[in-house]
Amino acid sequence: MAEQYDVVIVGGGHNGLVAAAYLAREGLRTLVLERRHIVGGAAVTETPFGPEFKLTTLSYVVSWLPPTLVRDLDLVKHGYHVYPQGPYFAPRTDGSYLQLPDDKAARRAQIAKFSEKDADAVERWDDWMDRLGRILGPMVSELPPKLGSRKPSDLGRQALLLRRLKDVDERAAVDLVRLLTDSAADLIEDYFESDAMKGVLSVSAVIGSWAGPRTPGTAYVIAHHHIGDLGDGRIGAWGFPRGGMGGVTQALAAAARSFGAEIRTEAPVARITTRNGATTGVVLDDGTEISAPTVITTAHPQVSFLRLLDTADLPPDFVADIERYRSRSGTVKINVALDRLPEFVSKPGFDPQVHGGTIVLSESLDEVEASFQEAAAGRPSTLPFADICIPSVFDPTLAPEGKHVMSMFTQWVPHTWNDEPHREELDAYADRLFARMEVVAPGFTDSVLHRQVLGPWDIEHEYGLVGGNIFHGELTMGQMFHGRPAAGFADLRTPVKGLYQAGSGTHGGGGVTGVPGRNVVHQILADRRREQWKDKVRDLTRPGS
Numbered sequence: 001m002a003e004q005y006d007v008v009i010v011g012g013g014h015n016g017l018v019a020a021a022y023l024a025r026e027g028l029r030t031l032v033l034e035r036r037h038i039v040g041g042a043a044v045t046e047t048p049f050g051p052e053f054k055l056t057t058l059s060y061v062v063s064w065l066p067p068t069l070v071r072d073l074d075l076v077k078h079g080y081h082v083y084p085q086g087p088y089f090a091p092r093t094d095g096s097y098l099q100l101p102d103d104k105a106a107r108r109a110q111i112a113k114f115s116e117k118d119a120d121a122v123e124r125w126d127d128w129m130d131r132l133g134r135i136l137g138p139m140v141s142e143l144p145p146k147l148g149s150r151k152p153s154d155l156g157r158q159a160l161l162l163r164r165l166k167d168v169d170e171r172a173a174v175d176l177v178r179l180l181t182d183s184a185a186d187l188i189e190d191y192f193e194s195d196a197m198k199g200v201l202s203v204s205a206v207i208g209s210w211a212g213p214r215t216p217g218t219a220y221v222i223a224h225h226h227i228g229d230l231g232d233g234r235i236g237a238w239g240f241p242r243g244g245m246g247g248v249t250q251a252l253a254a255a256a257r258s259f260g261a262e263i264r265t266e267a268p269v270a271r272i273t274t275r276n277g278a279t280t281g282v283v284l285d286d287g288t289e290i291s292a293p294t295v296i297t298t299a300h301p302q303v304s305f306l307r308l309l310d311t312a313d314l315p316p317d318f319v320a321d322i323e324r325y326r327s328r329s330g331t332v333k334i335n336v337a338l339d340r341l342p343e344f345v346s347k348p349g350f351d352p353q354v355h356g357g358t359i360v361l362s363e364s365l366d367e368v369e370a371s372f373q374e375a376a377a378g379r380p381s382t383l384p385f386a387d388i389c390i391p392s393v394f395d396p397t398l399a400p401e402g403k404h405v406m407s408m409f410t411q412w413v414p415h416t417w418n419d420e421p422h423r424e425e426l427d428a429y430a431d432r433l434f435a436r437m438e439v440v441a442p443g444f445t446d447s448v449l450h451r452q453v454l455g456p457w458d459i460e461h462e463y464g465l466v467g468g469n470i471f472h473g474e475l476t477m478g479q480m481f482h483g484r485p486a487a488g489f490a491d492l493r494t495p496v497k498g499l500y501q502a503g504s505g506t507h508g509g510g511g512v513t514g515v516p517g518r519n520v521v522h523q524i525l526a527d528r529r530r531e532q533w534k535d536k537v538r539d540l541t542r543p544g545s
Contacts, residue, residue, distance in 0.1 A: 002289035005185045005262075006030045008282050010269050010308070011298035011464075013503045017252035017263075018517030019296055021073050025257035031290065032261060033282065034465070035268040036115070039247075039253050041298075042456055042470065043512050044383065045246025051449040053405055054398045057454070058463060060389055060407040061085060062512050066141065067250065069514050078254035079247060082513065084237035085395035086357030088198050091440035093363065097346035114194035121191045128139065129223065132179055135168060136223060140508050141515050142362040143523075144482040144490050153401060180477055183272075184218040185365055195364035201364040203385055206435060208470040208510065210328035210415050212372030213365050217476050222507060224475055238358075239392040244398060249477055254379045263365045272297065272308045280498035296520055298503040300466040301485040305494075312358040314495050321486035325505075326474045327467035329456055330375045330412030332384070334430055337450040338404045341390065342441035352393060359388035361436055375412035380425060386410045403449070408433065417454035418468050426455045459477020471504050471510030480509060492520045493527075500524060 007023050009016045010036030042058040088100040091203045099110045112119035145157035185207030188198050202213040204223045235545040241247040266283045272295055281291040297304040305322045341355050362385040371381035399405050410433055430453045437444045456468025473479055482490045489509040493498050502520035504510045
């Protein structure tokens with residue numbers, strides 16, 4: 001006989017664990033099924049070089065985990081702690097550097113080294129981004145209304161959106177449209193003139209994207225990385241979790257278990273079962289049948305609906321939306337173990353504001369655009385850019401004393417590289433990036449003890465991110481808000497009764513937020529209450545009652 005649960009969750013990433021914790025807290029018998037040997041999905045700490053070096057393999061910083069979620073699940077008790085990340089530091093090949101400290105006077109002085117105009121413009125830029133971030137933030141964390149629907153319940157949510165936008169004046173309305181449609185280059189170049197500033201800001205516009213900074217729509221990606229709160233009111237702040245990103249998901253797993261959820265690893269799901277338009281549970285690769293009236297899938301939408309389900313059970317227009325859902329990427333993640341910290345020509349010696357911040361290798365916006373164009377033409381970038389962090393500066397649990405671990409998030413290689421491993425080409429790509437680092441930090445290459453190079457094929461086949469896309473799908477306007485991942489289903493429900501979705505491919509997009517996992521619980525509980533109410537009505541209206 002099949003095992004019986006109230007809820008089965010496909011995928012043990014951060015969203016699945018959040019949902020499990022909330023559901024178990026409500027008293028529902030909840031089971032999480034994770035394909036890999038460890039929970040965490042893309043937010044995981046692993047030891048490919050041996051136990052002494054702990055690497056945050058893919059995702060490497062946290063920002064969007066809501067403080068209310070941290071409190072609800074008592075994550076601090078389970079080991080959750082974040083070290084605030086330092087500022088941007090961009091060393092340049094001419095021996096200069098740009099640093100963007102939090103202190104406004106110090107930041108202005110740094111930018112003025114390259115342009116007085118840029119120094120004057122940076123506060124206007126921050127104010128503009130903060131203002132729009134305060135408008136977009138709630139819209140990203142809440143379920144979007146079904147635009148175009150005429151159902152009374154949907155009309156109510158549409159009215160709620162209008163009320164939320166009532167304080168948006170004519171200027172803000174134009175600015176929002178501009179943010180959602182402009183290229184990052186159009187936006188950045190309206191404010192700044194120096195290559196130094198434009199080079200740093202353009203990286204934030206294309207992280208994880210299959211688009212260059214001159215591609216329309218990339219302005220929004222800057223805002224997507226700008227919305228967040230570490231819990232002390234600092235919007236846009238980022239930090240390093242203690243124990244790496246696995247520290248976040250291990251705390252979530254501990255919280256889920258404390259409420260009574262069961263978590264199984266090495267339990268890949270072969271298919272989600274249905275009968276008469278409703279889910280009945282899942283079947284594992286080994287044939288184990290698990291019965292549940294409610295199933296949540298946190299897998300990539302194309303995995304959930306095109307592989308785990310029979311598409312004959314889904315509406316044709318929904319299937320067509322999922323089939324054309326774009327999930328391209330040219331990301332390469334390089335993880336490194338070092339025997340010492342890098343020393344930069346432009347700023348020698350140890351500085352926690354340098355080594356504990358984000359080190360950006362990007363000389364100009366045009367250089368970033370040229371790198372993308374190479375990959376779009378089918379060639380790996382000659383001069384890859386990199387977003388670099390050294391979390392062991394703050395967290396001594398990640399490496400032996402005096403040694404360090406480094407995360408290098410880089411782009412681009414051709415997005416078609418998700419079809420084959422491309423080992424030799426990836427090694428050559430990594431060599432070019434190391435050579436670039438060597439110019440600004442001589443001796444870096446000699447300090448490398450180990451390196452791990454993960455291209456789109458690895459990110460897809462080992463971690464389940466189709467195309468190697470870190471957001472479970474591209475952050476374009478056609479794939480955001482009420483259109484993510486398909487028309488009419490941004491509310492985390494699906495065409496199959498009892499089947500819900502809650503991965504990064506749902507509304508809100510990527511980032512370690514837990515928001516889809518939290519929001520799907522609201523939907524499930526609301527639907528359960530509705531069904532219970534219908535049952536009571538049927539009982540009261542039954543003849544003889």
